[in-house]
Amino acid sequence: MTEPSTHRDDTIRIGGAADFAAAFHVSGETLDRLATYESLLRHWQKTINLVAPSTLDAIWHRHFADSAQLLALAPRATTWVDLGSGAGFPGLVIALMLADRVKADVPSPITSEACLRHDVGEGQGGGDGRTSAVGIPPTPNPSPQGGGGPRAGREGIRITLIEANARKCALLREVVRQTGISARVAVDILSTRIENAATQARLQGPDVVTARALAPLDKLMNLAAPLSSSRSVGLFLKGREVATELRAAEKMWNFNAELVPSRTDPDASVVVIRNLHPKAKTKE
Numbered sequence: 663m664t665e666p667s668t669h670r671d672d673t674i675r676i677g678g679a680a681d682f683a684a685a686f687h688v689s690g691e692t693l694d695r696l697a698t699y700e701s702l703l704r705h706w707q708k709t710i711n712l713v714a715p716s717t718l719d720a721i722w723h724r725h726f727a728d729s730a731q732l733l734a735l736a737p738r739a740t741t742w743v744d745l746g747s748g749a750g751f752p753g754l755v756i757a758l759m760l761a762d763r764v765k766a767d768v769p770s771p772i773t774s775e776a777c778l779r780h781d782v783g784e785g786q787g788g789g790d791g792r793t794s795a796v797g798i799p800p801t802p803n804p805s806p807q808g809g810g811g812p813r814a815g816r817e818g819i820r821i822t823l824i825e826a827n828a829r830k831c832a833l834l835r836e837v838v839r840q841t842g843i844s845a846r847v848a849v850d851i852l853s854t855r856i857e858n859a860a861t862q863a864r865l866q867g868p869d870v871v872t873a874r875a876l877a878p879l880d881k882l883m884n885l886a887a888p889l890s891s892s893r894s895v896g897l898f899l900k901g902r903e904v905a906t907e908l909r910a911a912e913k914m915w916n917f918n919a920e921l922v923p924s925r926t927d928p929d930a931s932v933v934v935i936r937n938l939h940p941k942a943k944t945k946e
Contacts, residue, residue: 673928676723685925686730692762695841696726699758702840703749706833712749723926729755731925732872732897735934739869739895740819745856745885746876747823750834752899753872757821757838757849764819764846819847822865826855856885867891874899879907879933883915887938896935899924904931916941 676682679693700721706712717724729752744753825831831853838849854861871886871894879898886896900907908919917938924930 672923674727674925676727676926678722682722682727682730685727686733686759688759689762692759695758695761695843696722696755698840699750699754699837700726702833702837706836710829710833712830712833725749725751726755728752728899728924728926729874730759732756732870732899732932733759735897735922735932736870736895741868742821742870742872743865743868743889744821744823745871745873745882747825747834747851748827748830748875750823750837751874752897753821753823754834754837754849756872757823757843757847758841760819760821761841761843761846820850821847822850822852822868824852824854824856824861826853828853862888865889868894870894871896872898878910879904880911880914883911883917883935883938886935887915887940890938892937894938896933896938898933898935900931900933901927902929904933908933914941915939 674681674685676685679697682688682696683690683693703712703721704718707715707718713721713725732752733756742753742756744756747753823831823834825834831851834851838844838851843849852861856862866889868889871889873882873886873896876882877885879900882896882898886894890896904921911917915938918936920934922932922934924932
C-alpha cells in the first residue's frame, strides 16, 4: 500500500470554469453543463441542505474538481456505481464528463420506470422532476432536454447514483434533465438504501464503485462488496484519517489498496481498492 505524504503543496486550485477546463481538458459543452449544475445547486440549496454553505463559493474546486479527478484513475471504465450520491458528488460530475466522449443519441424519458419503482417502493416519493410533493420549489426556466433513463448511450456507458433522500434524488434528475446528458450516457438514479438486497442484486459487477464523505472505509467496503466482482475497483475520496481507517478495515477485509494523492486537497487521498473480499472467520 502506498502511503501519502502528510502534507503537500502541489495541488491545483480551480477558481472557475477556465481553470477546470485547463486542468481536466474538457469541452465547452461540458463546461456549460457544469455551469447549469452549479446554477441548480445554488437554487436548490435555498431549500435543501445539499453542501456545506461555506463551500458554495468554491463549487468548481471543492465539488466539481474533487469529483472529476477520479476519472483519470479509471479512464476505460464504462459502468459506475456511486454510493450515497447526495448532491451528485462524485457520480454526477463523472457522468457529465463521460458524456463528452459519446456522440448524441435520441434522449430517453426524464425518469426511468425503474427509478420510479424504487422511489415508491422505498417510501421515498417519486415524480417526474417537478418536486413540489417533497417540498422543493420548481426550478426556473427548465430545459426541455432529456433526463435520466435506463438505456445506455452508444458506448454502453452507465452511471448509477444511489441516494436514499428523495429530495436529493429530485435534484439529480433535474440536473440530468436540464443538461441533456441522457442522449449520450445512461444515468440511473435510485432513491433507495444501498443495503437493499434488490438493489445489490441489480448492480452486480460494475467497473467502478465510488463514494465521497459517506462512511469510514470498513463500512464502505461492507456496502461495496456485495456489488463488486473480481474486476471491480473502488475509488473512495478520503481525508487525513485515511491510514487509521485502512487499519480498521484490514481487521475484517482482504484487499489491495493504493493511496493516490488528491489533486485538490493536500491532506486528502483517493483510496483505490482492488480484490475486495471478506476475511474468513476464525474458529474460536
